[in-house]
Amino acid sequence: MLPYEPSQCEPTPNLFALGLSSFLCFGLVVSYLPQHLRIYQTKSSEGLSPWYLLLGSTSAACGLFNLLILQWPKVRCCAIISTASCFSATLGLLQVAIAWVLFSIIFILFLIYFPPHLLFEPPLLEGAVADKKAKTTPLWKLSVGLASVTAIHFIVTLAVLVPLLLRLPLPHPNPNDAPDIRLSRIADAHGLVATILAVSQYLPQILLTWNEGFIGSLSIPTMIIQVPGSVAFVVSIAIREGTSWSSWMPYAITGFLQSGLLVMCLCWKQREKRLGIDDFGRPLLEDDVNGEEDDERTPLVGAER
Template structure:
């Protein structure tokens, strides 16, 4: 009875116009904020400066958050079919659309780093091997999540959502933890290389303040769960630290010279790797 009351469609029938407009604009802005990062990886054809662990943990965090909001908004989607008009339905699903676009935007960075730099002379073969391994770990983990959610749907198909909601909260906690941990290897990588590399400053300038606004937007959604907005509030704080580091290095370090030296080091490393690989093939023949 308590669950049925909690998920009453009445909670979605009086949407706040300001919250809806803010949420809609954020949904567009969230994906657009990732575009500078996509463009930078495509232009440089290198993932230099981006930590493979950062991309893996961030993608896992984004997908866990997507699983969370997918489950949390099940009642809203059911109400859309039964009782809500188009505007009410759109308002009830703004949070889901936001997190979906965020997950797509972030995971696309990973995809571009793995497949867009594969044959580039600017990409470290060693680093690319780590990226590829991490990407397949992410794909396997995402598939397991999807299969488990399908299994929980079968358990709760009689109408209850206890198991699904419990898994949603677990996914939210996992997303929060990963959102925090993901910045540790990236902060370390940036500290070591002393420049942003393929990490986009415009992306972080857009996302850092946007992260706080987005957290508030998710918090103010009807039937909001703490596990849905907390990951983005935590991530915004750590992204601010990373942004300040990159700005500091750009202002006080010879960034262009550092990046040129990094590209030269990668070229020498790849040349050495190619010669070593050629020698192995020759010895086998």
């Protein structure tokens, strides 16, 4: 039995927050689509850092758990209010969930389209007969390990958190009031972890992109949409009832760091044109002008910056 009356569960009208969150849910899909398509069309995830994907996926998951805890009273209200009212009350949570799903898809595509030349170790001697069972590279083993950590973190946290939320009493009579202090501390802990991971998230990707000297599988259109969109994302979370600084801080930090990565990619794009190489560091040939690209070309090593 819920400790609320239906009248208490009806969300406070906030047309601006509703409209902004609805727009952002659609905008998130549009912004991530170029990145998904780029990996799929190039059949390569080269240039993406597995550490960046681990930290990003885990940070997004912690942000999702933070908002789930803070808005849990509103989620429970969905049992006694209309579908439209439930959608309006929990749209901010849906928005964050969509962001987590779309970023996690990048990690999945990263593994599916892992570059073949980085998957197996070459023979020790040129011309040597390869073993029947080729040895995978440390990078592939690291990527699989980090993906496993990401999945385990999400499953274990969800398995612990949901039963806890279902069993915890809600002593406050109004779902619009501040949540129980225990829930607030758990939520703030997830928000703090999400913020720490968000700070670290773009550092390995920025370092990898800098060392590689080309943009690889990174999508510039995705970043162009998401950098200004991060401002609207932060505002949409901050103005919703039942949220705190720990809910929007991770997205503010990721937006700032992503802007730095975008500037670097734009600089590398100009450098690629100057050196006559493609986005993966391979020299452009005459066939490329006609739309034919040789995927076996070796990336330039130590190219001039």
